[in-house]
Amino acid sequence: MNVSKFASGTAARLALFTLTGALAVAPAHALEIKLPQETSQLKASTLAGHQAASAWCVMCHSVDYVNSQPPMPAAFWHAEVTKMVKVYGAPIPEDQVKLISEYLGIAYGNDSK
Numbered sequence: 001m002n003v004s005k006f007a008s009g010t011a012a013r014l015a016l017f018t019l020t021g022a023l024a025v026a027p028a029h030a031l032e033i034k035l036p037q038e039t040s041q042l043k044a045s046t047l048a049g050h051q052a053a054s055a056w057c058v059m060c061h062s063v064d065y066v067n068s069q070p071p072m073p074a075a076f077w078h079a080e081v082t083k084m085v086k087v088y089g090a091p092i093p094e095d096q097v098k099l100i101s102e103y104l105g106i107a108y109g110n111d112s113k
């Protein structure tokens with residue numbers, strides 16, 4: 001066994017233990033995280049789904065995630081938005097999911113109006 005490795009590992013654990021102890025008694029501070037200004041936007045449209053997407057799809061990530069997808073029809077977007085809801089917990093009501101999928105299929109796919 002490598003003794004110096006063991007010793008430094010023990011020292012690290014001891015330091016971590018001490019730190020954890022110090023944190024336990026330290027008063028809780030609110031953590032402030034400043035996110036950069038969002039610079040990307042969804043493609044403009046008069047469809048109701050545009051407004052819905054602009055409201056719901058910016059909660060967790062940039063709309064660049066949408067902008068960087070290849071052209072896809074509403075069926076793809078419906079599956080995608082459903083994944084946001086079912087897998088990632090996006091609180092988007094089903095009627096909004098439908099509107100958003102229609103809008104994305106037209107604005108980000110080749111679906112016709």
Ligand code: HEC
Nearest residue numbers: 053056057059060061065066069080081084088089090100
């Ligand atoms: C509850 C949080 C949340 C909301 C709200 C949300 N997403 Fe996501 N989205 C995620 C997460 C988490 C990922 C995966 C991130 C990663 O893999 O880096 C993701 C990834 C994506 C991707 C990349 C492809 C993929 O499937 O990973 C697209 C496109 C996308 N989201 C579209 C949308 C659209 C459109 C909306 C609005 C209807 C939306 N998201 C709303 C959490 C969310």
